Amino acid sequence: MLYTVTPLERIYTDRTKSNIQSKEKEEKSTEVERCSFDVERGKIYTRKEGKDYIIEGIQSTDMEDYLNPLYSPGNNFPCN
Secondary structure, three states: OOOOOOOHHHHOOHHHHHHHHHHHHHHHHOOOOEEEEEEOOEEEEEEEEOOEEEEEEEEEOOHHHHHOHHHOOOOEOOOO
């Protein structure tokens, strides 16, 4: 049962099925290498672009890590 203001005709269409199938095809064809690196109090999640690792997210128990500009999403992660 759906509780929504969206008309059911917009929810239940053949277009939804075709969108799902096209997204599955895109995901298969555009695989991205992802990896995570441990930091002192958590993990940094990255994706590999060429030789660089681009930060996608952070999971940490220290709130100051979230404010650290080195860990901002979109930055290159300096891996040694």
